[in-house]
Amino acid sequence: MVKPFPWTEKTISLVGNASSVWQGQFGEQIDRAECVIRINQGAFIELRPQSTGVRTDVLLMSLSGYAWDKAWMYSRGRMRAGTVVAMTPKARTFFGIDLKHLIPVYPVEWHRELHELLGARPSTGAMAVDLLRRTVADVSQISVYGFDFWGSPTTYTGIIKAAPHDPVAEEEFVRSAVAPGRVFQVATGGDDG
Template sequence: MPEGGKNLSALSEAMAGKSIALVGNASSFVETPKTLERHQFVIRMNKGAHIASEKGNLRTDCLLISAFRGKKYLEAAPHVVWMTPKKRDELSVKEIAAMYFYPVPAWEELFAEIGDRPSTGCMGIDLISRRLRGGELWLYGFDFWQSPTTYTGVIRPGPHSPDAEERFARSRVPSSQIVGLDTSSR
C-alpha cells in the first residue's frame, strides 16, 4: 500500500453486519433506486457511480476504482478504494491520502486462484466477502460479460476470464444473491 492510504479497518467497520449491494456495470441489469434501497451499503465500480447519477440514482457508499482518477472519483463516495496493483506509483499524495487500497497480497492470491488478472468486480467480491463480519453480499449487474458494460456499450472481457470469475463469485456469494444472472444456460 502506498504510504498514507486509509486503513481498511475503517471500511470494514462501515460494512460490518450490513446488507451490501455490489453493483457491476453489465447493461443486462437495469437498476432502479428502489431495488438498491433495501440494502444498507451500496458499492459501485469505476464509472458506475457516474452512470448511476445520470440515471437519477445517486446512492454510492463506496466506489472501487482501477484506472479512473481525479477529483470526480474521489468525491463520488464517502469511501473510495484503489483496487489494482498497477499505477499506484502514479497517484498523487492527495489521492493516496483519500483512498483505501486493495492489498497486493490479496490480489496475488486471487490471481493464483482464478488463473487470470482479476477484474475490479472480482477483486470487489474478494474484498467485501473477506470483511462481511455478519453481513451479506448481493451482486447486481454481474453477468460475466454476457452483455456490454453500461459505460462502453461493448462486451470486452479484456485480460479477464469470465468463466473463472463466475466460478469465483459463486464460491463467495450464494446464487440467490446474484440478482438477474440467467443461470438456465449455465
C-alpha cells in the same frame, strides 16, 4: 492489517457494470441496502430508480496514471460517494506516498491470491467481491447486481471485452464467494437461487 471498512456490519448491494442491469427491476432492492457499492465508472452512468438504484455510498475504482490523473479520478469519485477505495494493484503511490496511507485500498497480496485462483487477471468486479467477502462479518450481507460475466456490454463503454479476464472462472468465483441466491441477474429471472 487492513483497516476496517465502513461496510463490515452492513447489508451491501454491490452493483456491477453489465448493461443487462438496465433491463431489471432491482433498483428499489439495491437502494434498500445499508451500503450501496459501485465499481469504476458505474457511479457516473445514468442511474435509474427502477433498475440500477440511485444511491452510491462507496466507489471501488482503479486509480492509475500520473498523480494528477489519480487526483482527478479520486476527486470525481468523491463527488458521487462518501468513500472511494483504490483497487489498482500497480502504481499505488501518490507523489511518492503509498495510497494505503491516504485512502482505503484493496491489498496487493489479495490481488495476487485472486489472480492465482482465477488463473487470469481479475476484473475490478472480481476484486470487489473478494474485498467484500474478506471484510464483512458474514457473506450473507452481500447482494450482487449487474454482473452477467460479459454476457452484455459494459454500461459505460457499450462493448463486451472480457480479455484479459476469464468470465467462466470469475462467475464460478463470484457464485462461490457469496451466499446462495445473492447474485441477482436479469437473464435468470431474478436470482441464482
